[in-house]
Amino acid sequence: VTRLVVIGGSDAGVSACLQAREVDPAVEATMVLADDYPNYSICGLPMFLGGEVTDWHSLAHRTREELAAAGIEVRTKTRALAVDPRARTVRTAGPEGEADMPYDRLVIATGAEPVRPPIPGIDHEGVFLLHSVDDALAIDAFLATRAPERAIIVGAGYIGCEMADALTRRGLAVTLMEQAPAVLPTVDPQLGGILGERMGRQGVEVLAGVRVEAIERTRLRLRVQAAGGLRRTADMVLVVAGVRPVTDLARGLGLELGVRGAIRVGRGMQTPVPNVWAAGDCVETWHRLLRRPTYLPLGTTAHKQGRIAGENALGGGRVYEGTLGTQVVKVFDTVVGRTGLSEAEARLEGWDAVTAELTTWDHKVYYPGAQALHIRIVADRASGLLLGGQILGRQPSEVAKRVDVLAVALHHAMSVDAVSDLDLSYTPPLSSPWDPVQMATQAWRGRFPATP
Amino acid sequence: VTRLVVIGGSDAGVSACLQAREVDPAVEATMVLADDYPNYSICGLPMFLGGEVTDWHSLAHRTREELAAAGIEVRTKTRALAVDPRARTVRTAGPEGEADMPYDRLVIATGAEPVRPPIPGIDHEGVFLLHSVDDALAIDAFLATRAPERAIIVGAGYIGCEMADALTRRGLAVTLMEQAPAVLPTVDPQLGGILGERMGRQGVEVLAGVRVEAIERTRLRLRVQAAGGLRRTADMVLVVAGVRPVTDLARGLGLELGVRGAIRVGRGMQTPVPNVWAAGDCVETWHRLLRRPTYLPLGTTAHKQGRIAGENALGGGRVYEGTLGTQVVKVFDTVVGRTGLSEAEARLEGWDAVTAELTTWDHKVYYPGAQALHIRIVADRASGLLLGGQILGRQPSEVAKRVDVLAVALHHAMSVDAVSDLDLSYTPPLSSPWDPVQMATQAWRGRFPATP
Numbered sequence: 001v002t003r004l005v006v007i008g009g010s011d012a013g014v015s016a017c018l019q020a021r022e023v024d025p026a027v028e029a030t031m032v033l034a035d036d037y038p039n040y041s042i043c044g045l046p047m048f049l050g051g052e053v054t055d056w057h058s059l060a061h062r063t064r065e066e067l068a069a070a071g072i073e074v075r076t077k078t079r080a081l082a083v084d085p086r087a088r089t090v091r092t093a094g095p096e097g098e099a100d101m102p103y104d105r106l107v108i109a110t111g112a113e114p115v116r117p118p119i120p121g122i123d124h125e126g127v128f129l130l131h132s133v134d135d136a137l138a139i140d141a142f143l144a145t146r147a148p149e150r151a152i153i154v155g156a157g158y159i160g161c162e163m164a165d166a167l168t169r170r171g172l173a174v175t176l177m178e179q180a181p182a183v184l185p186t187v188d189p190q191l192g193g194i195l196g197e198r199m200g201r202q203g204v205e206v207l208a209g210v211r212v213e214a215i216e217r218t219r220l221r222l223r224v225q226a227a228g229g230l231r232r233t234a235d236m237v238l239v240v241a242g243v244r245p246v247t248d249l250a251r252g253l254g255l256e257l258g259v260r261g262a263i264r265v266g267r268g269m270q271t272p273v274p275n276v277w278a279a280g281d282c283v284e285t286w287h288r289l290l291r292r293p294t295y296l297p298l299g300t301t302a303h304k305q306g307r308i309a310g311e312n313a314l315g316g317g318r319v320y321e322g323t324l325g326t327q328v329v330k331v332f333d334t335v336v337g338r339t340g341l342s343e344a345e346a347r348l349e350g351w352d353a354v355t356a357e358l359t360t361w362d363h364k365v366y367y368p369g370a371q372a373l374h375i376r377i378v379a380d381r382a383s384g385l386l387l388g389g390q391i392l393g394r395q396p397s398e399v400a401k402r403v404d405v406l407a408v409a410l411h412h413a414m415s416v417d418a419v420s421d422l423d424l425s426y427t428p429p430l431s432s433p434w435d436p437v438q439m440a441t442q443a444w445r446g447r448f449p450a451t452p
Numbered sequence: 453v454t455r456l457v458v459i460g461g462s463d464a465g466v467s468a469c470l471q472a473r474e475v476d477p478a479v480e481a482t483m484v485l486a487d488d489y490p491n492y493s494i495c496g497l498p499m500f501l502g503g504e505v506t507d508w509h510s511l512a513h514r515t516r517e518e519l520a521a522a523g524i525e526v527r528t529k530t531r532a533l534a535v536d537p538r539a540r541t542v543r544t545a546g547p548e549g550e551a552d553m554p555y556d557r558l559v560i561a562t563g564a565e566p567v568r569p570p571i572p573g574i575d576h577e578g579v580f581l582l583h584s585v586d587d588a589l590a591i592d593a594f595l596a597t598r599a600p601e602r603a604i605i606v607g608a609g610y611i612g613c614e615m616a617d618a619l620t621r622r623g624l625a626v627t628l629m630e631q632a633p634a635v636l637p638t639v640d641p642q643l644g645g646i647l648g649e650r651m652g653r654q655g656v657e658v659l660a661g662v663r664v665e666a667i668e669r670t671r672l673r674l675r676v677q678a679a680g681g682l683r684r685t686a687d688m689v690l691v692v693a694g695v696r697p698v699t700d701l702a703r704g705l706g707l708e709l710g711v712r713g714a715i716r717v718g719r720g721m722q723t724p725v726p727n728v729w730a731a732g733d734c735v736e737t738w739h740r741l742l743r744r745p746t747y748l749p750l751g752t753t754a755h756k757q758g759r760i761a762g763e764n765a766l767g768g769g770r771v772y773e774g775t776l777g778t779q780v781v782k783v784f785d786t787v788v789g790r791t792g793l794s795e796a797e798a799r800l801e802g803w804d805a806v807t808a809e810l811t812t813w814d815h816k817v818y819y820p821g822a823q824a825l826h827i828r829i830v831a832d833r834a835s836g837l838l839l840g841g842q843i844l845g846r847q848p849s850e851v852a853k854r855v856d857v858l859a860v861a862l863h864h865a866m867s868v869d870a871v872s873d874l875d876l877s878y879t880p881p882l883s884s885p886w887d888p889v890q891m892a893t894q895a896w897r898g899r900f901p902a903t904p
Contacts, residue, residue, distance in 0.1 A: 044880045058818035303885040321873035328877035366510035396848025400882040408860035421773035425780035428496045430852040433755040
């Protein structure tokens with residue numbers, strides 16, 4: 001019987017265990033996690049804090065009973081201290097003390113931790129980071145017991161924007177500060193600008209192009225100082241500045257670290273150490289368009305990589321086909337998504353990337369409820385190769401799955417012209433005979449005609 | 453200056469004119485149509501009759517002013533009687549009598565007409581077909597002046613189901629009769645059955661497996677007689693039994709007719725007659741999976757084929773990449789879509805096609821508003837080649853664009869396993885880390901494991 005040990009209890013770890021059990025139902029799969037929350041959807045934490053998700057326990061993708069039923073032994077509150085690859089053991093420290101756990105195959109899925117930017121005053125009481133369930137419970141307790149009236153969020157990435165929505169729902173007056181020229185800097189500022197305006201209409205004070213210099217405690221409150229003399233006062237501050245890979249264990253094993261300090265792995269998620277694989281937010285991510293590793297810690301990727309690690313650890317030969325950086329976020333009733341590269345990213349790689357933006361309706365405008373979609377298409381000028389797409393629209397205009405249509409097109413290295421060949425669905429309440437994504441690729445071609 | 457004449461004023465015809473003008477802004481494009489409604493969205497007629505679209509004029513994809521601004525000369529109420537390919541003229545009969553219209557390049561886009569099944573009594577007053585704007589105006593006038601209370605719809609395809617929704621909205625009691633074992637026979641009866649039940653809950657009397665034998669006039673009403681003694685009485689009857697290609701002009705030109713009597717064309721939409729192309733509901737449709745022509749008259753296809761005909765008529769070399777039969781319909785708040793082949797269709801072609809159905813949530817169930825999606829995946833047992841997909845769900849669960857994700861996968865001949873490699877978007881309010889379509893392809897693989 002093969003003993004599979006997985007270190008990490010989130011998306012990659014659970015996916016590895018599940019797939020290993022799928023491939024070999026006899027495998028003994030043990031999952032070791034430092035906290036008490038196996039298989040939690042950390043993407044759902046803002047929705048819990050906003051009150052849309054009322055019971056945080058429901059954030060578990062699978063309950064402990066479901067994990068047990070799937071044949072996974074779960075060891076919570078257990079830290080993996082070190083791996084001995086020759087003895088094939090993991091030194092663990094758990095509720096019953098330290099022990100050596102033997103393995104035949106090991107998957108490292110230690111995930112990521114929030115970046116704590118070097119802002120003076122970040123350790124003041126009332127200043128929070130948000131990455132783990134414990135972080136969320138601490139914020140929720142603060143909201144419940146201190147009844148803060150004003151919050152400042154530093155960082156307007158996905159979680160910052162979601163938390164601006166969430167805290168507004170909880171009744172707080174929210175100021176959102178972002179260093180980049182517009183919120184949601186993972187999309188172009190044209191779309192970030194629209195989102196920022198809409199957040200403003202929901203009552204959020206959006207301050208973009210602002211560099212935070214310090215967080216100070218006044219007698220009763222917190223004051224955030226930004227460059228140029230800008231200051232705001234609030235009862236709580238949330239700092240959301242991205243994540244970095246957790247790699248202590250991997251470093252102890254002598255594993256090479258690559259982009260942004262993430263563990264270097266092969267496309268089969270293998271490490272150079274025999275019998276050791278790694279997956280999820282702690283590893284580099286192969287980018288399908290760039291043809292090289294990046295660092296893009298996302299739940300979707302962690303699931304894919306974990307599944308591959310679990311299969312390959314049991315002798316499989318699956319290859320990770322690469323990320324396109326596909327992401328989507330819902331903020332109030334606006335949905336923004338992207339896939340592939342922005343023009344700026346593609347230019348850095350040497351493509352002659354150009355962008356066309358089209359604003360059109362999500363469905364035939366004669367049918368009630370049509371919403372404007374803002375679609376940006378990036379492609380290579382000479383070849384017409386599609387490089388990326390970004391879409392912003394209101395619910396329910398199928399923004400997310402329209403991004404995915406472009407993602408599948410990118411997966412197959414389609415040209416903007418070939419997108420018009422796709423047989424996409426149409427009915428007047430839901431689309432147009434040319435889907436908006438096809439109108440947008442045609443608009444790109446109209447703006448950048450092929451040279452004969 | 454090239455003179456392009458297009459016969460037909462609907463999707464394919466307008467697309468041909470627009471693309472020709474795009475390729476060569478100097479082309480003289482003239483569009484000849486028999487009725488008075490250039491570029492109307494006939495897919496929107498049920499929504500007009502249901503009252504959701506209040507002004508039927510808004511059903512025009514483009515107004516006459518917009519067509520004129522695009523440089524298209526529109527000749528309404530003008531029938532094309534015959535083509536003389538040697539003289540390169542079209543004999544027309546219009547408001548000012550008969551004339552010979554010269555052309556350099558001709559596109560035939562004469563569309564389709566509704567099938568009039570040989571049901572005794574189909575010509576009674578109060579019995580309607582529905583395909584054209586005039587048909588819709590006649591029904592609307594009947595609804596307005598006669599205030600019918602009960603309607604019987606014969607045929608539960610896309611339009612039949614949409615009209616059951618529409619007439620229910622207009623306050624009529626509707627009986628929907630369908631010969632197949634379930635409504636919407638273009639999808640599997642498992643999904644048609646769910647749709648039929650939901651229509652029933654909206655007050656529609658759904659009678660599937662019913663063969664209509666006659667329509668009789670009683671003193672005040674219409675009585676529909678079906679096999680086995682079933683009968684229903686109503687104030688109006690709508691017969692929607694599909695369409696057939698309009699090919700009189702093509703036959704006069706000696707063009708070969710193929711599947712279901714549609715005009716045989718090459719994949720560049722060319723006919724064997726020099727300088728003559730044909731496109732839209734009057735021609736055969738190349739099927740990308742079957743690798744042979746079929747007849748699948750759809751607006752999406754007509755737009756694509758018309759665009760190709762217009763480009764190629766001006767010297768282009770575009771090839772129609774083929775249909776996947778992608779279709780979607782919204783009936784009340786339920787959306788049903790399909791792409792590719794059903795198991796039965798694929799088996800007829802020699803594939804060892806098998807289906808797995810998965811019912812799952814459109815997004816993380818912890819976030820409010822999760823809707824069940826019923827997803828059926830068809831693939832070849834030995835190779836795992838994806839052959840088709842069908843999805844049913846309630847609005848707003850992005851059914852249509854999820855069908856499209858599968859359509860793009862089919863376009864690229866992906867396997868069910870490879871669908872798991874797609875980098876699709878995720879946020880808890882809109883999906884899961886594995887999108888439901890990926891869960892469904894994984895469920896297919898779970899049910900039909902690969903043989904080593």
